[in-house]
Structure formats: structure tokens, C-alpha cells
Amino acid sequence: MTVYLVRRLIQALFVVLAMSVIVFVGIYGIGDPVEILISPDADQIERERAVKALGLDLPLWEQYLVFLGNALQGDLGRSFVFNEPALKLILQRMPATMELAFGAMFLSILIGLPLGLFAGLKPDSPVSKGIMAGSILGFSLPTFWVGLMLIMVFAVQLGWLPSTGRGETCSVLGFVGLQSCNEGLQWSFLTWDGLRHMAMPALNLALFKISLVIRLTRAGVRETMLMDYVKFARAKGLSRSRVTFVHVFKNILIPVVTVVGLELGSTIAFSVVTESVFAWPGMGKLIIDSINVLDRPVIVAYLMIIVLLFITINLIVDLTYSMLDPRVRLETKGT
Amino acid sequence: MSDVALKGAPASAPVPAKVETPFRRFVSEFCESKVAVGGAIVFGVIALVAIFAPWIAPQNPYDLAQLDIMDGRMEPGTVGGAGFTYWLGTDDQGRDMMSGIMYGLRISLMVGAGSALIACVVGASLGLLAAYAGKRTDTVIMRLVDLQLSFPSILVALMILAFLGKGIMNVVIALVIVEWAYYARTVRGTALVERRREYIEAAQCLALPTHRILFRHLLPNCLPPLIVVATMQVARAIALEATLSFLGLGVPITEPSLGLLIANGYEYMLSGKYWISFYPGIALLVTIVSINLMGDQLRDVLNPRLKK
Amino acid sequence: MTTAPTLEVRNLQTHFFTRAGVVKAVDDVSFTVRRGKVMGLVGESGSGKSVTGFSIIGLVDAPGRIAGGSILFQGRDLAKLSEEEMRDLRGNRIAMIFQDPMMTLNPVLRIDTQMIETVQAHRKVSHEAARQRARDTLGMVGIPSPDERLKAYPHQFSGGMRQRVAIAIALLHEPELIIADEPTTALDVTIQGQILAEVQKLAETTGTSLIWITHDLSVVAGLADDIAVMYAGRIVEKGTVAEVLDRPLHPYTSGLIGSVPSRNKRGEPLRQIPGMTPSLLNLPPGCAFRTRCPRAAAPCMAEPEIREILPGREARCFLPLTSAEEQAA
Numbered sequence: 001m002t003v004y005l006v007r008r009l010i011q012a013l014f015v016v017l018a019m020s021v022i023v024f025v026g027i028y029g030i031g032d033p034v035e036i037l038i039s040p041d042a043d044q045i046e047r048e049r050a051v052k053a054l055g056l057d058l059p060l061w062e063q064y065l066v067f068l069g070n071a072l073q074g075d076l077g078r079s080f081v082f083n084e085p086a087l088k089l090i091l092q093r094m095p096a097t098m099e100l101a102f103g104a105m106f107l108s109i110l111i112g113l114p115l116g117l118f119a120g121l122k123p124d125s126p127v128s129k130g131i132m133a134g135s136i137l138g139f140s141l142p143t144f145w146v147g148l149m150l151i152m153v154f155a156v157q158l159g160w161l162p163s164t165g166r167g168e169t170c171s172v173l174g175f176v177g178l179q180s181c182n183e184g185l186q187w188s189f190l191t192w193d194g195l196r197h198m199a200m201p202a203l204n205l206a207l208f209k210i211s212l213v214i215r216l217t218r219a220g221v222r223e224t225m226l227m228d229y230v231k232f233a234r235a236k237g238l239s240r241s242r243v244t245f246v247h248v249f250k251n252i253l254i255p256v257v258t259v260v261g262l263e264l265g266s267t268i269a270f271s272v273v274t275e276s277v278f279a280w281p282g283m284g285k286l287i288i289d290s291i292n293v294l295d296r297p298v299i300v301a302y303l304m305i306i307v308l309l310f311i312t313i314n315l316i317v318d319l320t321y322s323m324l325d326p327r328v329r330l331e332t333k334g335t
Numbered sequence: 336m337s338d339v340a341l342k343g344a345p346a347s348a349p350v351p352a353k354v355e356t357p358f359r360r361f362v363s364e365f366c367e368s369k370v371a372v373g374g375a376i377v378f379g380v381i382a383l384v385a386i387f388a389p390w391i392a393p394q395n396p397y398d399l400a401q402l403d404i405m406d407g408r409m410e411p412g413t414v415g416g417a418g419f420t421y422w423l424g425t426d427d428q429g430r431d432m433m434s435g436i437m438y439g440l441r442i443s444l445m446v447g448a449g450s451a452l453i454a455c456v457v458g459a460s461l462g463l464l465a466a467y468a469g470k471r472t473d474t475v476i477m478r479l480v481d482l483q484l485s486f487p488s489i490l491v492a493l494m495i496l497a498f499l500g501k502g503i504m505n506v507v508i509a510l511v512i513v514e515w516a517y518y519a520r521t522v523r524g525t526a527l528v529e530r531r532r533e534y535i536e537a538a539q540c541l542a543l544p545t546h547r548i549l550f551r552h553l554l555p556n557c558l559p560p561l562i563v564v565a566t567m568q569v570a571r572a573i574a575l576e577a578t579l580s581f582l583g584l585g586v587p588i589t590e591p592s593l594g595l596l597i598a599n600g601y602e603y604m605l606s607g608k609y610w611i612s613f614y615p616g617i618a619l620l621v622t623i624v625s626i627n628l629m630g631d632q633l634r635d636v637l638n639p640r641l642k643k
Numbered sequence: 644m645t646t647a648p649t650l651e652v653r654n655l656q657t658h659f660f661t662r663a664g665v666v667k668a669v670d671d672v673s674f675t676v677r678r679g680k681v682m683g684l685v686g687e688s689g690s691g692k693s694v695t696g697f698s699i700i701g702l703v704d705a706p707g708r709i710a711g712g713s714i715l716f717q718g719r720d721l722a723k724l725s726e727e728e729m730r731d732l733r734g735n736r737i738a739m740i741f742q743d744p745m746m747t748l749n750p751v752l753r754i755d756t757q758m759i760e761t762v763q764a765h766r767k768v769s770h771e772a773a774r775q776r777a778r779d780t781l782g783m784v785g786i787p788s789p790d791e792r793l794k795a796y797p798h799q800f801s802g803g804m805r806q807r808v809a810i811a812i813a814l815l816h817e818p819e820l821i822i823a824d825e826p827t828t829a830l831d832v833t834i835q836g837q838i839l840a841e842v843q844k845l846a847e848t849t850g851t852s853l854i855w856i857t858h859d860l861s862v863v864a865g866l867a868d869d870i871a872v873m874y875a876g877r878i879v880e881k882g883t884v885a886e887v888l889d890r891p892l893h894p895y896t897s898g899l900i901g902s903v904p905s906r907n908k909r910g911e912p913l914r915q916i917p918g919m920t921p922s923l924l925n926l927p928p929g930c931a932f933r934t935r936c937p938r939a940a941a942p943c944m945a946e947p948e949i950r951e952i953l954p955g956r957e958a959r960c961f962l963p964l965t966s967a968e969e970q971a972a
Contacts, residue, residue: 015482023494026494026495026497026498027497027498136624136627137624139627140570140574140620140623140624140627141620141623142574142577142578142581142594142616142619142620142623143578144577144578144581144582144594144597145577145581145597145612145616145619145620148597148600148601148604148612148616149612149613149616151604151605152604152609152612152613155605156604156605156606156609163605227746228741228742228743228746228747229746229747229748229749229750231702231741232739232741232747232748232809233749233757234702234733235700235702235733235734235738235739235741236733236734236738236760236761236764236812237730237731237732237733237734237735237761237764237765238730238734238760238761238764239730239764240730242760242764246752246760247749247752250749250751250752251749251750251751254751265487266487269486269487269489269490270487270489272489272490272493272582273489273578273581273582276581276582277601287493287497288582288583288584291493291496291497291584292583292584294500299497303494303497306490307486310485310486310490314485
């Protein structure tokens with residue numbers, strides 16, 4: 001197990017390194033940073049001085065090493081637009097994205113599980129067919145358009161919910177030891193106003209996952225219902241609800257929750273779209289704005305952090321699997 | 336049967352009986368699902384509208400001379416200054432939404448199908464190569480595939496566009512890079528099975544050139560799953576293009592695709608002018624759903640495991 | 644016979660209404676189970692013996708349902724009971740044991756949960772009392788240190804132990820009738836012997852009646868008092884075990900007995916029944932066994948009814964093996 005852990009950690013480290021090369025070359029190699037970094041009014045001498053100061057006269061690989069060295073010290077450059085450390089900007093916006101992503105995952109289980117359960121228990125009922133058709137729609141609907149439609153219906157026509165923004169936030173002291181966030185993390189879900197602001201974006205982001213959970217649950221229920229132990233539970237004279245909610249439900253809950261957990265990464269990535277629609281001030285909105293104004297340090301910092309996040313999630317998932325299923329461990333060792 | 340066809344044939348030739356060709360069987364199996372046929376018909380109509388948009392659209396929405404800013408943000412059904420009715424309303428620049436949608440479909444379908452095609456060629460070639468060459472080539476290609484598939488498509492596309500900047504070509508490049516891995520994985524999987532079959536061994540014994548074995552012998556046998564993946568990927572590409580355009584990273588504002596049309600309507604929706612965003616979204620939705628419905632049935636028909 | 648039978652099945656019909664047509668999985672089945680006795684229900688797979696068992700306990704799933712006949716259990720017709728009345732009987736007065744012990748216990752629930760819920764489904768007792776009952780029953784079926792075993796999950800038990808747990812669950816309420824659906828088929832022979840002995844002892848001491856569904860004639864021979872042989876959804880022969888196994892009337896029963904390997908017949912080639920069980924969707928007209936029967940003749944084109952051929956002996960055959968020499972062959 002320790003050997004496996006070390007192996008996976010080294011692998012993850014290599015992926016991070018590779019991604020940092022790709023991101024660095026992509027951002028600084030393909031475009032011409034001088035154009036953006038230096039004021040167009042600057043004369044030739046000023047220009048050269050700036051190029052030297054920024055280390056842009058060095059070969060690309062040397063620039064990369066400088067970048068890597070700084071990155072290891074937590075310095076991913078300063079934003080041109082905000083004139084603040086890029087890392088700090090992103091970490092400040094992380095709680096907003098995180099609470100949106102977790103809210104969406106919570107909603108996907110809250111909505112998807114009962115619907116999938118119903119569709120699995122009564123596959124021939126018209127309601128179940130409606131649920132399944134809805135889940136196909138959920139896979140096909142463009143997220144951003146659904147977001148707009150939600151705003152139109154609930155904010156513009158009915159006026160029930162606020163259309164954009166994060167609303168009132170509540171500050172809870174940063175329990176994660178992030179130096180740049182020591183003024184406290186801001187959370188929306190702790191205030192009523194914040195929750196009202198969060199409802200639509202979270203639902204929008206959850207849409208795809210709800211469809212996923214419905215399908216998984218339905219398939220799981222149909223499979224489990226055929227099991228002997230379900231029939232045996234009925235033969236014991238248990239009530240239908242006890243059979244459904246204890247014997248069937250407990251069996252499907254584990255795989256469904258696992259898959260939803262796996263989807264955390266992609267939920268964070270797709271929050272880019274939802275945050276743009278609802279003007280939710282998270283990392284996703286920041287990166288889109290940064291790409292639009294070519295704020296390169298922020299782009300690089302965002303990409304590096306998200307890559308790190310993904311590799312961590314994948315690593316945790318792999319490790320959990322190998323702990324649950326010894327066969328996985330053997331196979332990976334074989335290759 | 337037409338007279339022309341009969342004249343060319345010898346008088347004694349019997350009317351050919353319907354032979355059970357693989358293609359015909361495929362068509363009849365596909366038609367077993369009414370929903371899929373409906374999807375195919377709807378998609379056919381959409382494709383025709385997109386292809387013939389310049390001839391059937393009431394207006395050329397990209398020609399600023401034809402747009403009348405006085406007609407801006409008109410409700411669906413109003414008669415405009417140019418004398419024809421804006422059935423789906425107009426956007427802020429006085430652009431007829433129906434024409435805009437027709438032209439937008441053109442771009443969306445072109446980008447979607449084009450990127451899917453390029454990705455298919457690239458991905459299938461690499462997948463074939465991985466399966467056929469094996470060893471280190473296989474490892475390198477598949478590691479790349481695994482790495483890429485572990486990141487969500489939107490993130491990969493964002494990264495590419497952050498490198499390359501905006502623009503329609505860059506969106507196509509981003510979509511190709513996002514998609515090729517799916518094709519590569521599919522083709523490799525099938526090709527690995529097919530590779531062990533006798534006909535490949537026979538071809539190798541005949542000392543046929545490698546490219547001939549790969550593309551004339553191996554590839555045709557990998558086609559069924561490839562077609563299924565390609566169908567689904569076209570739908571995904573269209574959706575992703577729309578998303579990127581909506582985020583302002585895609586096509587230029589002068590030639591809006593569906594995603595950009597929807598984005599343009601965003602600010603007006605808050606004042607109740609829903610149609611600018613609503614109708615392009617419906618067009619997008621119908622396109623994606625119709626492709627997905629076809630894809631579902633294709634998967635059932637072309638899946639050898641379901642065959643008896 | 645002084646006491647009324649525990650169970651009396653009369654002309655039971657259980658049909659499955661599938662898209663391909665009506666499958667008569669159980670067709671005109673009648674038998675009685677005497678109090679405290681073991682009834683062996685014998686047949687090949689697909690003969691309808693398991694469906695018969697599920698019909699009695701009311702667990703036939705759609706598209707199947709009981710299409711006719713009656714199931715009299717202590718005078719009440721089970722076919723006419725409501726779902727709630729049936730639920731109250733299941734696991735309480737009528738219990739069932741399944742074939743594969745690896746599959747019958749829920750893998751994510753502890754043994755105590757699965758036993759206590761059964762107790763509490765029928766008795767309003769405290770959790771502690773239910774636990775006590777579960778522990779006592781586990782001890783009764785020969786599980787050592789039941790207190791600790793209660794806290795275990797099913798995967799921590801061997802197959803034989805799991806089947807003992809399943810039997811213990813069936814015994815929790817001391818039912819009048821237990822339906823055992825091939826409960827020893829999936830087990831090792833030594834374990835099978837232990838469990839059979841255990842069940843026999845329990846049936847004798849508690850007065851519980853048993854329906855033992857199996858394809859294994861040797862199990863029936865050692866365990867059952869009465870026997871009913873099923874073929875293609877119908878009972879083709881029934882009677883006491885001693886009589887039926889010694890002097891079978893129906894050619895199918897005779898064929899079954901002949902295909903059991905035994906030491907007495909060493910050296911002789913095993914007899915076998917030619918052909919396959921016919922599909923229930925298209926049975927041959929007339930006697931269903933006709934196509935595989937060595938004695939088939941012109942009368943067999945008509946459908947035979949089950950009739951008393953010898954005193955106390957019933958069979959569904961026009962040309963039964965009545966002479967002693969034929970039966971021995």
C-alpha cells in the first residue's frame with residue numbers, strides 16, 4: 001500500500017510538472033507578452049529595460065525555471081488589472097465557487113435520488129417515463145441557456161429570486177491556514193439572502209448532475225430489485241417501505257454518492273459557465289474576465305490551481321478505489 | 336420506377352428483388368425506433384435550413400446595410416420597416432431573429448461537424464496506430480488520452496483558448512483537441528480486438544504495406560463504434576461551441592452563432608425582452624436533442640453485443 | 644388422518660402474461676401438505692416448482708399472477724387475501740428459505756438488523772427482546788457464539804453458515820409452514836447433510852410443515868414424507884415418498900429415478916431422459932411429456948388429467964407403469 005501510494009504521488013507530481021510546462025509555454029510562449037506587459041507609449045529604451053527587468057530576454061526554458069521557482073514559493077505573478085498577487089485573487093474567490101459546487105452536488109442528490117428511485121420502482125408508470133425524458137433533456141440542454149431561462153422566469157417574470165450576484169455573505173474566520181485569506185472567508189449559504197442568491201445558480205449547475213443521478217439511481221434500483229435478498233426481505237414479511245428504503249436504498253446509496261463525489265472536479269470546472277450567467281463572483285467568472293482582458297498571470301495561476309485540484313481529486317479517488325477493491329491495486333502494479 | 340431507368344435496362348431483365356444488404360438491414364433496424372426517426376427527420380430539416388439559409392432567410396443578418404437600427408428589439412410578429420414580418424422578433428441591432436437563427440445554425444453546425452470530422456480523423460488515426468504499433472507508442476498515446484479525459488471538456492477548451500485567443504478557427508482547434516481522445520480510445524479498443532483476427536494476419540502474410548493494412552483492413556471494421564461516437568461528439572461539439580461563444584471566447588460578434596445570439600439577448604432579458612435569447616436557445620436545444628436521439632438508436636443498432 | 648392439513652393447494656394456476664404470450668408456469672396444480680410433515684416438490688428447472696412456492700407465499704412478480712385456483716392455509720384462501728394480510732403471514736406463519744445463501748442476505752446490513760427487523764415486522768416487542776429472540780434462534784440452528792455473530796456482516800460468514808442464518812430467520816416466529824426452495828443445492832455435501840438433519844429435527848420438534856423444493860431425488864428420499872413430481876407446470880405424479888420412489892407410475896418419474904447414479908446400479912449404463920424440457924410457450928399438444936416418453940402412443944395426443952391409478956396414488960398419464968416388472972426396469 002505504501003509503495004502504491006508513493007508511486008501514485010510521484011506520478012501526480014510528474015503530471016503537475018508537465019501541466020506547468022504546457023501552461024507556461026501556452027501562455028508565455030505562444031503570445032507576445034511584451035505587447036501586454038509594457039505600455040505601448042514606452043520608447044525603445046524603456047522597453048528594453050522592462051524586458052530585462054521582467055526576464056523576458058532570457059531563453060524560454062530559463063524563464064520557465066524562474067517561473068517554477070517563484071511558483072514553489074507561492075508567487076504566481078501579479079494581476080495586471082487588479083495589481084494584486086494572482087494567487088490571492090483566486091483564493092479569495094474560491095469559497096464562492098466551492099459553495100456553489102457543493103450546493104449543486106447537494107441539490108443533485110436531493111432531487112435526483114428520489115426521482116431516480118421512483119423511476120426505478122415504477123418503470124412503466126407515465127411519471128417515470130416523464131422523469132426519464134426529463135433526464136435526457138437535462139443531458140442535452142445547454143447549461144447557460146437554462147440559466148438564462150431560470151433568470152427570465154424566476155427573477156424577471158415572477159420576481160421570486162434575485163437574478164445575479166452573491167447577496168449578503170457571512171464571514172467565518174478562515175479555518176484553512178491560507179495566509180492570503182486571513183481576513184476570513186465569505187460564505188453565502190449562511191445568510192437567508194445569500195441562500196436566495198444561491199438557489200438558481202446551484203440549480204443550474206446541478207442540472208446535468210441531476211440527470212446523471214436519476215439514471216444511476218434508476219439503473220441501481222432496477223438491478224437491486226432483482227436480487228434475491230430483496231425477495232427474501234419481502235418473504236420475511238417486511239413492509240414495502242422498509243424493503244425500499246432500507247434494503248434497496250442502502251445498497252444503491254454507496255455507488256451513487258461515490259459517482260457524485262467523482263463529479264466534484266467537473267462541477268467546479270463547469271461553474272465557469274454558471275458563474276458567468278449569474279454574475280457569481282467566483283473563480284470561474286474571474287478566469288473568463290481575465291481571458292477577455294488577457295490578464296496572463298491570473299490565467300496561469302487559475303490553470304495551475306485547477307490542475308492541482310484535479311490531480312488531488314483524482315488521486316484521492318484512485319486511492320479510495322484501491323483500498324476498496326484489491327484487484328485495482330494488482331492491475332496497476334502489473335502495467 | 337421511372338421510364339429513363341427502364342430504357343437503359345435490357346427488356347428481359349427482371350425487376351431486382353430487394354436484397355438484404357447490410358446497409359438496408361441497418362436502415363430497417365434504425366427505423367424500429369419512431370423517436371429516432373423523428374430525430375433524424377428533425378435534424379434533416381435543421382441541416383437543410385442551415386445549408387440553404389442564404390436563400391430562404393428573409394434577410395442577411397451579417398450585412399449591416401440590411402439592418403435597420405430603428406427596428407431594434409421588436410417583439411415577435413411585428414412588421415418591420417423593411418416591409419416583412421419579424422416572426423421571432425429582432426435583436427438590439429434590428430437583426431431579424433429568424434434569419435439570425437438560420438445563419439447561426441449554419442455556423443454552429445459547420446463548427447460542430449467540422450471539428451468532429453477533424454477530431455475523428457486525428458483521433459482514429461492515433462487510435463489505430465496505438466493498437467497496431469503497441470508497446471511504447473501505445474503507452475504514450477493512451478497516457479495522453481487518459482490525462483486529457485481526466486479533465487472536463489470545458490476546462491481543456493478554456494485552456495486552449497487562453498493560449499490561442501478568441502476566434503472561430505481557434506474554437507475549432509480547441510474542439511478538436513477536446514474531442515480527439517474519445518475517438519482514439521474508441522478506435523483503439525475495437526482495433527485491439529480486430530487485430531487478433533485472422534484476416535489481419537493474412538494481410539500481414541501478404542506483406543501489404545502498413546498503411547494499407549491500417550486503413551483498408553483494420554479501419555473499416557472499427558467503423559460502427561466510431562460512427563456512434565462521432566454522432567454524440569457532434570452534439571457535444573455544438574453545445575461546447577455555443578457555450579464558448581456565450582462566454583465571449585468563440586466566434587466574432589459580427590457573425591454570431593447561436594451561442595452568441597443568446598449572449599446578446601442576456602442584458603435585454605432582464606427587461607422582459609425574452610425572445611432574443613429564447614428562440615436561439617430553442618433552436619440549439621432541438622438540434623442537440625435530435626442528434627442525441629439518433630445517436631441513442633445508432634448505439635443500439637451498431638452495438639455488436641446487442642446483436643443476436 | 645385426524646388433523647386438518649396445514650396447506651391445501653387446489654387447481655392452482657399461475658400465469659405470466661408476457662409480450663410473447665401467456666406462459667402457464669403453474670397449471671392446475673393440487674396437493675396437500677400434512678401437519679408436521681415434509682412434502683417434496685420435485686422437477687427439473689423450469690418445471691414450475693419454484694413458481695408454485697412463490698405463489699403460496701404471495702411473491703409472484705409482474706407480469707405473473709395467480710390466475711385461478713385456491714391456496715387454503717389453515718382454512719384461509721391465500722389467493723384472496725389482501726397484500727397487507729399476506730404481508731402479515733409472510734415470515735410469520737409461512738416462511739421461505741432460498742436457494743443461494745450467498746445472495747439471500749443483504750450485504751450492507753448486519754445480521755442483527757436483518758433478524759430484528761423480521762421479529763419487529765410481526766410482533767410489537769422491544770429492540771432488546773427482538774435481539775434476544777434472534778440470538779436464541781441462531782443458537783438453535785447451531786451457530787456458535789451467536790452474540791458476536793449477530794454483529795457481523797453476511798460476507799463474514801461461510802455459505803453454510805449463511806444458510807443457517809437464513810433458516811434461523813425463517814424460524815423466528817415458529818411458522819406453521821416453511822417453503823424451502825432448493826436450500827442445500829449450493830452447499831457442499833457435508834454441509835448439506837448437516838442442514839438436512841437440522842431441518843428434519845426442527846420439523847419434528849416444532850410441528851412445522853415443510854415444502855421442500857428440489858431437483859435432487861436423493862434429498863427427497865431421505866427427508867420427505869410425501870412427494871409431488873412436476874413437469875412443464877403440472878404435477879404428473881404424487882403420493883408418499885416410499886411408494887412413488889419404489890413403484891413410480893409415471894414414465895417421467897421413472898426416468899428421473901433412473902437417471903440418479905447409485906451404487907446398486909454400478910456398471911449399468913445410466914438411463915437418461917432424452918430431449919429437453921419443452922418451452923412453456925409452445926408445449927406440444929396432448930401430454931406435455933409425450934415427445935420424450937418411451938411409452939408414448941396414440942392416446943397421448945389427448946390431454947391427460949391427473950387421476951387415481953392405484954389406491955392413494957395419483958398420476959397424469961394414460962399409460963402408467965402399473966405392472967411390477969415395468970416399474971423395476
